[in-house]
Amino acid sequence: MRILFFFFGLIQAAAFAQPPTKPILLKSKNQWVDSNLDKDGWKYFQDQYTNESTLSEGDEEHSFVPSLLQSGKDLFSSLTGFSFSIRRFRMKGLNNRYFSQSIHEISMNQLSDGNIPWANWGGLNEVTSNNQYATGLKDNEYQFGGLGNSVFMQLNASKLFPQTTVTLNLSNRNYHQRFAFTKVWTENKYGWSFATSIAFKQGLAGQFKANAFNGFSYFLSVDKSLKNHLFSLVLLGNKQANTRTAAVTEEMVSLTGTKQYQPGWGFQSNHIRNANWQFNHHPMLLLSHEYNLHEKIKQVSTLLLSTGEKFNTALDWYNSADPRPDYYRYLPSFLKDSLLSQNLLSHLQLNPTQLQINWDHMYWINQNSTPDKRARYLLEERVEQSKKIVLNTRYRIQLSDHLLLSFQGQFRTERYTYFKRINDLLGAAYSINWNQFAEDNLPGNTAIQNDLNHPNQILRVGDVFGYHYQMNLRQWLMMSQAIYTLPKFDFNAAIEYTATSYQRVGKYRNGVFPQNSYGASIPNYFSNYQIKMGVTYKLNGRNYFYFRTAYLTKPPLVNDLYISPRISSLIQADMVNEATFMNELGYVLNAPSLKITANAYWVRTYHAMDVMSFYHDGYQNLVNYALSNIGTKMMGLELSMAYTMPGGLTFSAAMNAGKYIYQRRPNYSVMADNEPYISEKGVLYIDQFPITGLPQLALYSGLAYRSNGNIFLNLSGSFMANQWLSFNPIRRTYDAAQNLPANIDAQLITQPSALPNALIVDFSAGYSCRIKKFRDGSGYYLQFFLGVNNVLNQSIKTGGFEQLRFDTPGGDVNKFPNKYYYSPGTLYSLSIKCKL
Structure with a gap:
């Protein structure tokens, strides 16, 4: 570590000893392209880099070679970002917390789970396309960045492209119609700038029967320029409700004859009703101030205020039969008698409605099972409410022609409140706030009470039940970075320190954990740092070679630290920081007709944690598998190229060939929700096991044509392989292997479950035309994109998982078969945009 800190200081010190040299000023042209076109593959045909060299060969030896600039996506991301997403491709095999998204220099990554809540600004395509990108460990002006890639969004009205646009989208995707209006005014003589955008989305049914989508997005930005100051206000949000799809077994596909089968809906009084809805609304207010203290010093400060709620609906039941139509006990494969199995198969094929939710039957049970109509079935909402306050300040100092310094300070506090809420009693009169899984502990025992402070609480629609707790998360951040530019070399280094605290506040005194479930828990504190550095050799204005390295630690995610925060404040015993080491080595060729990027990467992570919660048949209870000491290794090669041929043709190709594996054997412990002790401990036998959930080999190729008449055509193909399903930990334990029958090979239950390879072909076309021209040269334009x-x-398998059930006595991996997600077939999106 001393060497790393010494190198960081050396970059800054060397600048003061370097005589000033005036760099070549490059002419950069801002290019504005519709974000919808970017998503579907149009935008990558604009130049990826702005630094076309004008040096002659004789001047290169003694001249200042311009740095490698990149404001848009890198070539690899531009080519593959949309095409590979069907198989949940992630760059370098990294999980979500290693990617970064910021708005006005405030990170959007949540402290709770590390995810980026893209849905919070979904639908605002016309304004949220004002981004800058940094891929991998590449330096950037704003923050330390992520290991995968970093996106920096600027929504100031004065920095958006002036426009008046009306957009109509028609598709058969999640939503079927989208209407958007966007207006961005230029700055007036009083220094005011304004921008606004609204969008509506809606859809009903489509490829998946019973699916629905409704969304309303809004955006307002106001800027005031005053001498060396720029004051900004931004308000944005997306209120969205949509149904969710579920993974299904191959048996259900065979029974129904379609890969679009979904078990989450059924008929109620001859009308379709879906049980699985998702709601999200998190409006954000950003107040920013930019101050040019000096021609070489700039200060940017932003305050973020956000509050909102999201929830998922799901069926819940008490002392009644499982209402899910795909429950394994209701299927022919569960019956051992072949005749009974065949009879059930024939019956289900003749009565397909039995493979959907029977809403009318649940209503009948609720109204007739007890005299007082206590609920046997109900529809619940699993709610997460959040409040966030973030204050960020950054100083940018151009210390010399060669040295750029930046310093950042940030404080963020996030408060999450979790509970269940009754959405619908399905015809019943009431329910009781009891823990049905603890009912068998002892007759009359208080363990059945979800809240001992309010025992036997009667519940109506809208009441909170089950669990109720709050997570208070805080983080202080300090960061410094330096970018040092020489005629032939560029150096960069950055260091960041964070202090993070987690604290659980229980709103219920749980009957199983009365001593450590109610009130504020002891806070947990974590100190972490990140450091990265890189060097780029500029052979000339077209050929660049670079090497970058980083070492960082991160606190465990709060959702992985607490074993079962729903009912207690107990945490994992091995509470350590997650550590990551990464190297990447690459080459960039940026010629007028040929662009090539090559990037080799190597990533190691140590001491990661995870908690998996699911129903365990053996314990007959909800259990929590707490995993610790998880290690991974990701290594691979990213290649991309785009060659522009005479006549408007462009051929492009990209490849990611990686090997992502788990290293060492993580520890696990099992705690049931109705038992205040650890029931099981051990290690998981997954050393050298492939990392699941994403393709490790992905190929892309495309041929595009662009004419002078504003016609664009593109045909591309993507091939993805080496992908495995999310694994069941029960099958990878010592006990599972030791208790197998003698005729069962342990390799059969431990080997990973693979997805078949997939080849996807996509097509896109665009056309733009001017429909009216004015004397000043402006005009009205129409853009079409398909x-x-x-x-x-x-209908390919896009992902899936091994069921978290296992036939321990028999060792039959097919008793609880894998579940898969299927693509809905051909999807189209037609965008019509009018620019006024």
């Missing part, structure tokens, strides 16, 4: 994904209409 994107067709999966042209071959394949």
Whole structure:
């Protein structure tokens, strides 16, 4: 570590000894392209880099070679970002917390789970496309950045492209119609700038029967320029409600004859009703101030205020049969008698409505099972409410022509409140706030009470029940970075320190954990740092070679630290920081007709944690598998190229070939929700096991044509392989292997479950035209864009998981078969935009 800190200081010190040299000033042209076109593959045909060299060969030896600039996506991301998403591709095999998204220099990554809540600003495509990107460990002006990639969004009205646009989208995706209006005014003579955008989305049914989507997005930005100051206000949000799809077994596909089968809906009084809804609304207010203290010193400060709620709906039941139509006990495969199995198969095929939720039956049970109509079934909401306050300040100092320094300080506090809420009693009169899984502990025992402070609480629609707790998360951040530019070399280094605290506040005194479930828990504190550095050799204005390295630690995610925060404040025993080491080595060729990028990467992580909660047949209870000491290794090569041929043709290709594996054997412990002790401990036998959930080999190729008449055509294909399903930890324990029958090979239950390879063909076309021209040269324009994904209409397996059930006595991995997500076939999106 001393060497790393010494190198960081050396960059800054060397600048003062370097005589000033005036760099070549490059002419940069801002290019504005519709974000919808970017999403579907149009935008990558604009130049990826702005630094075309004008040096002659004789001047290169003694001249200042310009740095590698990149304001848009890198070539690899531009080519593959949308095409590979069907198989949940992630760059370098990294999980979500290693990618970064910021708005006005405030990170959007949540402290709770590390995820980026893209849905919070979904639908605002016309304004949220004003981004800058940094891929991998590349330096950037704003923050330390992420290991995967970093996106920096600027929504100031004065920095958005002036426009008046009306957009209509028609598609057969999650939503079927989208209407948007966007207006951005230029700055007036009083220094005011304004921008606004609204969008509506809606959809009903489509490829998946019973699906629905409704959304309303809004945006307002106001800027005031005053001498060396710029004051900004931004308000944005997205209120969205949509149904969710579920993974299904191959048996259900065979029974129904379609890969679009979904078990989460059924008929109620002959009308379709879906049980699985998702709601999200988190409006954000940002107040920013930019101050040019000096021609070389700039200060940027932003305050973020956000509050909102999201929830998922799901069925819950008490002392009644499982209402899910795909429950394994209701299927032919569960019956051992072949005749009974065949009879059930024939019956289900003749009565397909039995493979959907029977809403009318649940209403009948609720109204007739007890005299007082206590609920046997109900529809619940699993709610997460959040409040966030973030204050960020950054100083940018151009210390010399060669040295750029930046310093950042940030404080953030996030408060999350979790509980369940009754959405619908399904015809019943009331329910009781009891823990049904603890009912068998002892007759009359207080363990059945979800809240001992309010025992036997009667519940109505809208009441909170089950669990109720709050997470208070705080973080202080300090960061410094330096970018040092020489005629032939560029150096960069950055260091960041964070102090993070977690604290659980229980609103219920749980009957199983009365001593450590109610009130504020002891806070947990974590100190972490990140450091990265890189060097780029500029052979000339077209050829660049670079090496970058980083070492960082992160606190465990709060959702992985607490074993079962729903009912107690107990945490994992091995409470350590997660550590990551990464190297990348690459080459960039940026010629007028040929662009090539090559990037080799190597990533190691140590001491990661995870908690998996699910129903365990053996314990007959909800259990929590707490995993610790998880290690991974990701290594691979990213290649991309785009060659522009005479006549408007461009051929492009990209490849990611990686090997992502778990290293060492993580520890696990099992705690049931109705038992105040650890029931089981051990290690998982997953050393050298492939990391699941994403393809490790992905190939892309495309051929595009662009004419002078503003016509654009693109045909591309993507191939993805080496992908495995999320694994069941029960099958990878010592006990599972030792208790197998003698005729069962342990390799059969431990080997990973693979997804078949997939080849996807996409097509897109665009056309733009001027419909009216004014004397000043301006005009009205129409843009058309059509994107067709999966042209071959394949219903491929896009992902899935091993069921968290295992036939321990028999060792039969097919008793609880894998569940898969299927693509809905060919999807299209037609965008019509009028620019006024």
